[in-house]
Amino acid sequence: MADTVADVHQHETHGHDDHHHDQGWVSKYLFSTDHKIIGMQYMFTGMFMAVIGGYMAYVFRMQLAFPGISVPGFGQVSPGEYNALITNHGSIMIFWVAMPVLIAAFGNFLIPLMIGADDMVFPRINRLSFQVFFLSSVVLLGSLFVEGGGFGGAWTSYPPLSASGDYNQTHLGASLWLIAVALEFVAFLLGGINFITTLMNSRAPGMKAYDIPLVCWMIVIASILFMLSVGPLLAGAVMLLFDQTLNTGFYDPARGGDPILWQHLFWFFGHPEVYVVLLPAIGITVDVMATFARKKIFGYKMVLYTAVATGVLSFFVWAHHQFIAGIDPRMANVFTITTLLISVPIAEMLFVMIATLYGGSIRLTTPMLWALSFMAEFLIGGVTGIFLGASGADIYFHDTYFVLAHFHYTFFPIAIIGTFCAFTYWFPKMFGRMMNDTLGKIHFWGTIIPFNFIFIPLFVLGMGGQHRRIYNFQHFPEIAGPEYFQLRQLATIALLVMLAFQLVFFYNVIVSWMRGEKAGKNPWKANTLEWTTESPPPHGNWPVDELPTVYRGPYEYGHPDREEDYWPQNLPG
Amino acid sequence: MAHARPIATTRSATGIPTPRLAVWWILASEVVIFGGLLGVYIMHRIGHPEWAEAASHTQTWIGAINTFVLLTSSFTCVLAHQAAEKGNGKEAAKLLGFTILGALMFLMIKSYEWTTEIIAGYTITANTFWSFYYTAAGLHALHVIAGAIIMGFIAVDAFRGRELHRVEIIGIYWHFVDVVWIFLFPLLYIAK
Secondary structure (H helix, E strand, C coil): CCCCHHHHHHHHHHCCCCCCCCCCHHHHHHCCCCHHHHHHHHHHHHHHHHHHHHHHHHHHHHHHHCCCCCECCCECCCHHHHHHHHHHHHHHHHHHHHHHHHHHHHHHHHHHHHCCCCCCCCHHHHHHHHHHHHHHHHHHHHHCCCCCCCCCCCCCCCCCCCCCHHHHCCHHHHHHHHHHHHHHHHHHHHHHHHHHHHHHHCCCCCCCHHHCCHHHHHHHHHHHHHHHHHHHHHHHHHHHHHHHHCCCCCCCHHHCCCHHHHHHHHHHHHHHHHHHHHHHHHHHHHHHHHHHHCCCCCCHHHHHHHHHHHHHHHHHCHHHHCCCCCCCHHHHHHHHHHHHHHHHHHHHHHHHHHHHHCCCCCCCCHHHHHHHHHHHHHHHHHHHHHHHHCHHHHHHHCCEHHHHHHHHHHHHHHHHHHHHHHHHHHHHHHHCECCCHHHHHHHHHHHHHHHHHHHHHHHHHHHCCCECCCCCHHHCHHHCCHHHHHHHHHHHHHHHHHHHHHHHHHHHHHHHHHHCCECCCCCCCCCCHHHHCCCCCCCCCCCHHHCCCCCCCCCCECCCCCCCCECCCCCCC | CCCCCCHHHHCCCCCCCHHHHHHHHHHHHHHHHHHHHHHHHHHHHHHCCCHHHHHCCCCHHHHHHHHHHHHHHHHHHHHHHHHHHCCCHHHHHHHHHHHHHHHHHHHHHHHHHHHHHHHCCCCCCCCHHHHHHHHHHHHHHHHHHHHHHHHHHHHHHHHCCCCCHHHHHHHHHHHHHHHHHHHHHHHHHHCC
16 A cells, blocks of 8 residues: 555655545645544644744743843844733643644544544544634734734733733734634534544444553543533633623623632633643653553553542642632632642652653663653652642742743643654654654753753742743842843753754654655554554555454563563454 | 545444434533533622622513423424434424424524613623623523524434434434523523
């Protein structure tokens, strides 16, 4: 079968000359219902948005480190532009990078392949999901260019600042931002229902619940969490949109509303959302670790049950974002306890990872390096979260750079390390060729080392009491000592280094895609079903009469009865 | 598209047909949307006893008629499901048509009601009770409109004897729309 995605991509440049010419380029790539193509669409849209989000970070970090300079590639940053940049950086990185890439791209690409199905159960709804998502990206990017500029009320969009154009000075930008976020939610509700029902109903014959690879479980649990947490925020977003456009008073205390209400609705979604993106990243790293440690996962059910426990607990921690918002101190105690409790299941997952590595024959390939660094970096993010979850300490740390550094130490491992881990691991399956390992490792070290140099200084700044939302620290001489400026400049220079090393990644992708070594079906000698078909898989994934049947769990590495150290799920006996 | 339906769409590892499974998940996501909105409304209502004055201007008898209309439309929907189970597509289509008529009647009565209220000065910005009133009932009305449109497509298919299993799916959704109204009616009209 020459009918593969790699060939297909060559046709983009060489014209179409195979048996697919009954389908035009447009219907095949832009309006395809194939889960692999939709996954790629999500992936490349997400990566494009990541480049934009990174560019925004570059611009405002330059402004912070060297206030008032003309930033190369942008120019002078005005206060309004600064606010729009930080707001949209946050929104893009969470809603248009972490979610589409980790959940939608890998969920679409992996779930049918890993459960031995030929597509999603609702292929056309799947396509609709991407189209709505694409529309939401266009609306968001468009909102940056309307009169008054993009929305600048922070990604959390607290009223009253977000509720009235008189306060935020971005009448149209604020409403478009809200519409874009709501459309994105709709896209992920459509996609999520597809993931859940596909996993529930379309598994290969013989695949029982505990034979499902953990990454599929995690994406589906994340979709359920998302679905159950986003509803109140959707209602809240409609109310905020009415406040902005119709001049209602849902969030205006003078008219019987309540601004804190938005914070409750937002964080009732916002905190489960952290776990919505965390769980797929954990699933990816656990899968990669089992393959490259050549060992069965130490506690498959442990990971699964702790993920469910995390999901349940995540609905009861939201108010730890609001300790200084004037909530009842007794309630703050309750939320401190639940917040500290939720670190227990997450710590258990990390212990499972360590126990999986123990005694394994570890191969330090590029994906494995990413998986190991996920553990190390996320640990720092998790541990600093303990300080912020404790209401006493949080009163001091709230809205300082400490908070910012903390959640970048969680989201960077999730969204960036998790993505690179999955991308380098499944690249051979997606494009049929191996990635260059040397370039991959250069890119790995060039990302991880600067990353720590960006955010460790920010922890120090936060402990020094530096507030997050300041446009120019020279305006506040009492908190802008020269030693702080040096730390800020260190962080900015590290960011520049990190961004420069991403060029290595893009170069590696293009070169490997074009001329990489052919991967074959199963380059990593892994067990899960996606490795039993061609790389890249043809339309329909397997020939119709050869859809796999499952005989065992996904992590049977190093079984004593077998000569080979792996045992694919579809081998009988 | 030339190729046949994916095999994935024909599998059923849980034993529950995929469309029915999916519609229940859709309802789960809808429950939290309406649950969030109504929960917020109830908490505000408790915090603002003075809203009773505004609520006393809602027209309970119109709401009651609409409740009756919607419940009747659900009844014809159940009969349509029964006919579809027996394989009688034409009968199912006719009964779905009655349900759509019920939806249209509901929307017409609602339009009349809102028109009189807006003329009387009770607009969405009059006070926050009215903001909740229009937002919650409006969101529900959008669901009625969407359900009626989808039901139209399914009725056309059923009339030709195709995709009869979909009658049950839209029925589940329609009952949900009904149940939401059962919550809205006492909260917005009866509670004075």
